[in-house]
Amino acid sequence: MKKYFIQKTPFVVPTTDGKLIEEHHGKVATQNEAISIAHMIAPPGWSEPFQTPEFEEYTYIIKGKKQFIIENETIILKAGESIKIEANTRVQYSNPFDEICEYIAICKPAFDFTKVHREEN
Template identity: 80%
Template sequence: MKKYFIQNTPFIVPTTDGKLIEEHHGLATTNNAQISIAHMIAPPKWSEPYQTPEFDEYTYIIRGKKQFIIDDEIVILETGQSIKIEKNTRVQYSNPFDEECEYIAICQPAFDFTKVHREV
């Protein structure tokens, strides 16, 4: 029995906003409720509604910039920077810039649509 698993077929999350989401580990791919790891590319001028998730979220910027509004404070991360946002924190993610942003997102416990609590 192998003690490792190489993910070659991440789950491509269907989106309507032009954002690429490839979940490598998590509920949708490996049925892992403890952690999710996703590769993402946010197009220029992309944004999501505010949310207050029930999980910690770590983001590492591979390329470009990403804007976070965390409890009304604007934080901009650039290539090579990372952030941890504590669960139950109101946050909005966006890329208001003119270039796409490539990043890795890790959620603990795993990302779950029923626990993200996006505002309408």
């Protein structure tokens, strides 16, 4: 039995907002409930509703900028910067800028749509 697994075919999460989500490891891609790792590309003008996830989320920006509204504070990260957001924190993710934002998202435990608690618009 091998002591490693190389992911060559990540699960592409279907979206309707133009965002690319490639889950390399996580509940869907590898049935790993402890952690998820996803490569994301958010187009200019993209945003999600506020949410209060039951998991920690780490974000590392590869290219562009990403806006976070955490509780009532607006934070903008640029390429080369990262952030950890604690579980059960109200947050909104967006890319209100005129260029794509490419980033890696890591959730611990793994991203679970039933535990993200997105607000209705």
